[in-house]
Amino acid sequence: MTKITFTFQGHAITAKTGQSLAAALTKAGHRNFRETAKSAERGMFCGMGVCQDCLVTVDGKPNVRACMSPAKDGMTVTRQVPFPAFTGSAPPPSDPLHLTPDVLVIGGGAGGLSAAIAAAKAGARVVILDERKVAGGQYYKQSADGSVLDAQQGDGADLVAAAVASGAEILSGVEIWGAFDPLLFLAQQGETPIIARPNMAIVATGAYERPVMVPGWTLPGVMTTGAAQTLWRSYGTLPGQRVAICGSGPLNLQVALELTRGGAEIVRLADRASHPATRPLAALAMAVSGPMLTLKGLKMELALRRMGVAVRSACDLTGVAKQDGALAATFQGAGGDEETVTVDALCMNAGFEPQNEILRLLGAKMHYDTKMGHLRCQTDPTMQTSVSGLYAVGDCKGLGGAPAARVEGTIAGAHAAAASGFGDAYDLHGAQRALTRHRRFQSRLWRLYDIAPRGVAALSGDTPICRCEELTLDDIQVGLDDRPGHAGTLKRATRVGMGRCQGRYCGPVVARMVAETTGKPIEDLSFFAPRVPIKPVAISAILAAQEALDGEA
Amino acid sequence: MAKPDILVIGGGVTGTITAITLAEAGAKVTLVDAGVNAGSDANAGSLHVQMQSRFMRLYPDQVPNVEAALPFYRAAAEEWVKLDAALGGVELVRKGGLMLAETADQLAFLEKKAAREAAKGLSVELLDRVSLDRIAPWLGPQIVGAELCRDEGKLNPLLANRLLKRRAEAAGVTRLTDRVTQLRMTSHDVEIDTPDATLHADQVVIAAAWGSGDLVNAFSVTLPTRAEPLHMNITEPGAPVINHLVQHAERSITLKQFSSGQIVIGGGWPATSQGSHAPPTVRHDSMLQNVALAARLAPAISSLKVIRTWAGMNTTIDGASVIGPLPYTKRIIMAIPGDAGYTLGPLVGRMAAQIAMDAPTDFDAGPFSPARFAN
Structure with a gap:
């Protein structure tokens, strides 16, 4: 791997080829990437292109996501100012890519790759659009340099290889920003506009992480557990030397182990839930439905313990503050005891939110899952949504885990291909039975954790809710007092959800606030209305897409 | 709810200004807004002239x-x-x-x-x-x-709408979220139907933009609000x-x-x-x-x-605003900007309030009379 050098605020930074800017900067100890309109500091949070908070200016070009952009030799990177000068010019026309596959798969993770393999094997022309530079998704998270860290990454590499061998075409680094009826997708790959008009579409966009919202959760150095995992698994970078992890769920445990083995010191591993040992029946039920995965979990906990890291159960984060270039994270135990630890990085994961933007935009029916606290997309046994020709698999339709996503992908891929005239989608009984098993395990697994979203009453008024517009719970409450009726009216009253992340973090909270105030149950319409663009999209890209569509005629 | 002197239908910039003007002049005002996301406070903030x-x-x-x-x-x-x-x-x-x-x-x-x-x-x-x-x-x-x-x-419509709402509250305007479905004249006032209730008021100001036409059909006025x-x-x-x-x-x-x-x-x-x-x-x-x-x-x-x-x-209507009492039903007053509703709203709303109070209007309302749509 070759070394490259770039500068950040005038400091020379050395990085490896393929490393993201966020990883290279983190490794060099830089966590403050930009200044907000209200003069707050922000850094990398989600690590997967969702929060839009890690913006830096590269060679004079503002609004570059450090987590999604590779570091390159000779770059001049600066901290982004709140109102950067825009000095764009009409981009040179670039040849658009027109895609008309039998089956378009959106997302190159466990579900998407499996769907592509099944559809391609049936004889369909398959294209996968993946947002990341390297396919594999969040679960199989591949390394940037192709090295394999462990069995999980190895399985992912095998799956990617199988997808390539199946004849499916994988397009990486593709940002989808438009989804329109009937199955028209607009995307951008670098400077190239992509117009996709598939016969069938399989959405496999996965999920992003639900944060632990406390005062200070927007500070640089606070990141999702998945972001820390990407730093380590994809780029060989630790989020910091001293690390605390909070929230609930098995990912926290896994990443604690990975970071410890990587040389980090986990000074606190807190889980909101009481320890599984205190609920033997629930633990047993999980073990019966998934003995191998349960064993894997037990082994992880034992390994952590051997390295001196004990899970602190029934323990929750209550606040984060800056302290001498580090973070002071305060935790509260079940007995009300408070303790503050000093860390370089604080990781959080308190469940997941499905990336269901495309599904909602196209009108796929949803219902609210009270246990998981998020929307679930309704699909028939073939994984087809309420919209004809639109399939959904994996966590984007509601959390289900990678094993379930793989099986759902296989089922959807075979059926989407059959619906396009390839194969007969016969003999999927095994897959259906496996799916039932995976779902049973998932449901029992999550009973042991505490990912039910917190009621608004549990949050203090100064808790930031909307990262982008920099609004606290109190700020939003004012709008709620004014006009409680709907998330949309609350948005206009307070600006909540109007920023770059498009309401991905505040939206679920706002839906709950409105529901609590009005007494109405949460449903699809409780959330912000789905709108294009699905992700922020450059005006130059829209212009290029418009010219490409004009060229179709 | 106690019977208001004046009920304003529509809580966008026009109706809100009408309600504020009337309430600040001492009237008891109720404002009813349907809370439809597309209207009322969905504005872009251009001042068109x-x-x-x-x-x-x-x-x-x-x-x-x-x-x-x-x-x-x-x-x-x-x-x-x-x-x-x-x-x-x-x-x-x-x-x-x-x-x-x-x-x-x-x-x-x-x-x-x-x-x-x-x-x-x-x-x-x-x-x-x-x-x-x-x-x-x-x-x-x-x-x-x-x-x-x-x-x-240009102006910031989100900020303006928020401040207008505060001003209306401070002036004592009662705000209801409901949809008015029908208006009727009684011998002594106006009866207002919503899906949930029947309300009464001495006067009604209709500032319901595209929804206004349907509300006045019954009064021999064909208002082509679109x-x-x-x-x-x-x-x-x-x-x-x-x-x-x-x-x-x-x-x-x-x-x-x-x-x-x-x-x-x-x-x-x-x-x-x-x-x-x-x-x-x-x-x-x-x-x-x-x-x-x-x-x-x-x-x-x-x-x-x-x-x-x-x-x-x-x-849109016919290019001109509609401001003033209905031809045969003086208790009902229209307040609809002809186009560019956010630009015209404050002036239209204020004039409608002045008409309701029998006060002289800031601007000649003659050309904007609903009489031009009488059947």
Whole structure:
């Protein structure tokens, strides 16, 4: 791997080829990437292109996501100012890519790759659009340099290889920003506009992480557990030397182990839930439905313990503050005891939110899952949504885990291909039975954790809710007092959800606030209305897409 | 609920101003708003004064009414300036509006238009490219000139709506979220039906934009209010460089930069109606063509990202506003801007309140009487 050098605020930074800017900067100890309109500091949070908070200016070009952009030799990177000068010019026309596959798969993770393999094997022309530079998704998270860290990454590499061998075409680094009826997708790959008009579409966009919202959760150095995992698994970078992890769920445990083995010191591993040992029946039920995965979990906990890291159960984060270039994270135990630890990085994961933007935009029916606290997309046994020709698999339709996503992908891929005239989608009984098993395990697994979203009453008024517009719970409450009726009216009253992340973090909270105030149950319409663009999209890209569509005629 | 003196239907800028004016004059006012996401407080914040080329092209038969009402538009912009001061600042900027020409023909059209507008008292001027470069250096090279209308401007509608709502509360206006389905005259007052209740008031002001026509059908008035679902795009923030409200001599566009640094691109691209009771949905061709046009006119913005879009409702009638009592039913007073509802709203709302109080109006309401729609 070759070394490259770039500068950040005038400091020379050395990085490896393929490393993201966020990883290279983190490794060099830089966590403050930009200044907000209200003069707050922000850094990398989600690590997967969702929060839009890690913006830096590269060679004079503002609004570059450090987590999604590779570091390159000779770059001049600066901290982004709140109102950067825009000095764009009409981009040179670039040849658009027109895609008309039998089956378009959106997302190159466990579900998407499996769907592509099944559809391609049936004889369909398959294209996968993946947002990341390297396919594999969040679960199989591949390394940037192709090295394999462990069995999980190895399985992912095998799956990617199988997808390539199946004849499916994988397009990486593709940002989808438009989804329109009937199955028209607009995307951008670098400077190239992509117009996709598939016969069938399989959405496999996965999920992003639900944060632990406390005062200070927007500070640089606070990141999702998945972001820390990407730093380590994809780029060989630790989020910091001293690390605390909070929230609930098995990912926290896994990443604690990975970071410890990587040389980090986990000074606190807190889980909101009481320890599984205190609920033997629930633990047993999980073990019966998934003995191998349960064993894997037990082994992880034992390994952590051997390295001196004990899970602190029934323990929750209550606040984060800056302290001498580090973070002071305060935790509260079940007995009300408070303790503050000093860390370089604080990781959080308190469940997941499905990336269901495309599904909602196209009108796929949803219902609210009270246990998981998020929307679930309704699909028939073939994984087809309420919209004809639109399939959904994996966590984007509601959390289900990678094993379930793989099986759902296989089922959807075979059926989407059959619906396009390839194969007969016969003999999927095994897959259906496996799916039932995976779902049973998932449901029992999550009973042991505490990912039910917190009621608004549990949050203090100064808790930031909307990262982008920099609004606290109190700020939003004012709008709620004014006009409680709907998330949309609350948005206009307070600006909540109007920023770059498009309401991905505040939206679920706002839906709950409105529901609590009005007494109405949460449903699809409780959330912000789905709108294009699905992700922020450059005006130059829209212009290029418009010219490409004009060229179709 | 105690019977109000006056019930105002519609909680957008027009109805809210009516309610505030009446309540501050001592009346007991109830304001009913249906809470439909597309209306009421879904505004883009342009202050339109000069004749919009979009409107002239789409509704040529309504142009004479619009042209006659130009002094009214100018007065409405002045009304906003007063409101800006009264509310403590709504980020109102009145550097004028630029209507761009890309060809000599378009410039000639603007020249004639400017002369007509100057005759109506508007402060307009034709600018060549050299003059334009001094005030708008971010324009594309193909722009040959523009009409500058100094009366035009922009303001932050989210802030204005929030402050207006506070003002209404402070004035003692009672606010209900409900949909008025029908009005009836009794011997001594007006009876108002909603799905949940029957209300009474001495007088009713209808400021329900496109929903107004249906409410007055029963009173021998055919009011052709028409909803026009329109599309808007909003970018991420950038350094403040665009001072003017920007339009085009031939094509549909408005472009302006808010004090948040964000650029708002709209100007009459259609959205898809989902009926009167739901917000319209966004059309991909509107988003693409609207933004692409903006990029061609102002290439400097092409590096910025569009972060959201929305669709709201404009209301058209016959080019002129409808202000005043119904011909045979004086207890019911109309307050509907003829176009550019957010610009005209404060003045229309205030005049409707003045009519309800039998006070002289700020501006001659004669040409706007609903009598012209009597059956």
